[in-house]
Amino acid sequence: MSETTSPGIAGVNHVALTVTDLDASVAWYQRLFGMVNVGKFPHFDKEESGYAVVLAEPRSGVVIALHTNTGNRGESFDEVRTGLDHLAFTVASSEELQAWAAWLDELGIEHTGVRHITDPSPISTLVLRDPDNIQLEFATTG
Numbered sequence: 001m002s003e004t005t006s007p008g009i010a011g012v013n014h015v016a017l018t019v020t021d022l023d024a025s026v027a028w029y030q031r032l033f034g035m036v037n038v039g040k041f042p043h044f045d046k047e048e049s050g051y052a053v054v055l056a057e058p059r060s061g062v063v064i065a066l067h068t069n070t071g072n073r074g075e076s077f078d079e080v081r082t083g084l085d086h087l088a089f090t091v092a093s094s095e096e097l098q099a100w101a102a103w104l105d106e107l108g109i110e111h112t113g114v115r116h117i118t119d120p121s122p123i124s125t126l127v128l129r130d131p132d133n134i135q136l137e138f139a140t141t142g
Contacts, residue, residue, distance in 0.1 A: 013063065014054070014063035014064065014065055015063070015064050015065070015087060016052065016064075016065040016066075016067055017064065017065070017066055017067065017084075017087075017130075017132075017134060018067045018068075018069055018072060019066050019067065019068065019130075019131070019132050020072060020074050020075075020076075020131075020132055021131065021132075022053060022066060022067075022068040024131055025066050025130065025131055025132065026053050026055065026066055028130060028131050029055055029064060029066065029130070030055060031107060032107065032109070033055075033057045033062075034057065034058070035055035035056060035057050035058075035064070036055065036056050036057075036058055037053060037054075037055055038054040038055065038056050038063070039053075039054055040052070040053055040054075041053075041054055041065070043067070043069070048070070049069055049070050049071065050067060050068045050069040050070055050072075051067070051068060052065040052066060052067045052068075053065070053066050054066075062089070076132055076133040077132045077133040077134045078133070079135060084134070085135070086127075086134070086135035086136065086137055087134065087135070087136050087137070088125075088136075088137040088138070088139050089136070089137070089138050089139070090138075090139060090140065091138050091139070091140045092140065092142060093140055093142045094114065094116075094124050094140060094142065096138075096140065097114045097124055097125075097126050097138055097140055098114060100126055100138050101113060101114055101126055104126075104128060109128055110128065110129070111126055111127060111128040112125075112126060112127040112128070113126070114126050115127075121141075122141060123139055123140070123141050124139065124140050124141075125137050125138065125139045126138040126139075
């Protein structure tokens with residue numbers, strides 16, 4: 001039997017999240033990350049169902065598309081349902097995690113504080129939730 005290899009990927013292009021209050025979420029993500037509003041994009045082939053506001057973090061190039069959808073019933077996110085569990089961002093060091101903790105404190109955003117885990121492998125994390133209860137995490141192995 002021959003072994004096959006999939007085509008490569010160069011990275012993640014963007015993350016798309018459906019939110020209950022688009023204006024509030026856009027403001028929250030812009031405040032948290034200093035993101036720039038790239039524009040409004042339709043739901044391709046389903047334009048009548050809503051649209052996305054695309055935000056980009058200018059230093060890293062991370063892009064988050066926040067979607068409004070006519071089918072949204074307004075319930076909060078719950079990671080126990082099928083789909084997204086959480087979104088994690090890499091940071092360079094534990095010192096950078098501490099800087100994020102201080103920034104979140106300054107913004108009045110609740111978080112777990114920096115946690116250091118050694119088993120099953122060493123990682124340090126800082127966890128918070130967005131206005132729709134979507135879990136975001138900052139993580140480092142440094």
